[in-house]
Amino acid sequence: MSEGRARVVAWLGREILPHEASVRAWLRRSFAAAGDVDDILQETYCRLAALTNIDHIDQPRGYFFQAARSVALEQIRRARVVRIETVSEIEALDLALEDPSAERIVSGRRELERVKGLIAALPDRCRRIFEMRKIEGVPQREIARRLGVTEHVVENEAVRGLRAILAAMTEQDAPARSHGTRDREGGEKTDGRTRKRR
């Protein structure tokens, strides 16, 4: 069970996260009126987390789209007021799936370079902490000792770094969101690309 779960988590990082930007873009396009795209994505990950086996999934990208679509449709059905157009737009999943420009997944050596690149792009102390933790395998407590800071500082830096990496893996404009601040303004991301919801 735990072994299986570790595999699912690794699979999510490798095969799903790189497609989040396209799923997000598609949801924003076809689902703008009905709800918060980030809510839908979190709900979708919640379902993906329930997978115990991923061997049968040949097309992770398509699977991700399908899962997000079914969450989105449920939210529309739950909402009191349903715009007919929204439902028909969201049905047009095949179009989004075929969008070749969204195909950003890389493989093998290049992927590893990319991971290193993500870490290398972090602010200085944050990067140092990620290198120690992720490349050298040093526990957080020991990192704190070596850097002469409290574990709390290490935690904060690691959280900041993780969020920046997540943003970089799932959006193109990571630097705008790498300051570790919460986006409190109505839950909208301040990346300038977000369409205002009606």
Add this chain to the structure above:
Amino acid sequence: MVERESAADIEADAARWVVRVDRDSENPGLRAELDAWLAGDRRRLGAYVRAEAAWTHMDRASVLAGGEATRDVGTTMIRRRRLVAGFGALAAGLAAAMVAPRLLARRYDTALGEIRRVPMSDGSVAAINTDSKLEIAMRPRLRAVKLERGEAWFAVAKDPERPFVVESGPVRVRAVGTAFSVRKREGGSDVLVTEGVVEVWTRDGEGAPRRVAAGQRLFAKNDGGAPASPMADADLGRKLAWRDGQIVLDGQTLAEAAAEFNRYNDRKIVVADPRLADQRFVGWFRTNDPEGFAEAAATTFNGQVSLGGETIVLRGG
């Protein structure tokens, strides 16, 4: 109603949880805290697994470095796996939508005027009264309910292996198979038993738990002092009429009745005349019909009703 947490806040919290688990994965208290956090909202588990996926993905960087670091990373991976072993089940339960798994605590909030019936996975039923908040956790050896605010009535399915315990502040009410209600009030909790027997005690109080039998009522004080005896209460059916969305009055004063309606409605009844406030009244109303009650009371006692935006004022004639 609790304001809905934004996805951005959940995302930030999830990242912190992943880092905390990485630091202190052996800590069972942390695990329990995380479980509680995850159980609060489906989106949290999604955000958590997403952040965890990115965090774990970074381990691949160690492949480039190779050497002894790999072993170190390996052991932390295993430790983390052990810690999170339960989440698979949790996730499966969440995704199966509403089939409450054992570990999962569910929270229920009712809005003002809302009365909700909640069937539980063990066959028990809860009726949750207006403006209340509670959490139900079905554990392997314990059915634990935490009443944070308001009132709820429980019809408990018999299961001697798994006691049903309601926590209301420091007051505890334990049942095996019975039906009872708990209302959290200032300074203590009201326990009404409609079937069977329950035991009531206070967390820090002394003495044996008090038994309260069907047809009895007990007010258990938070400070545990002066153990009140359970009193026979012929009035339980009336007091629990809220389960059907009703308020039954049988000789209560208008002031008491007004307070009862005001539990359910934004538009509050104000009895402006002290002589009127002490008048006793009999009637049967919907919880959401304070206007109807006010009209009836005014007619009976020759009073007048003035309807305001937020108030219903009852005056003497």
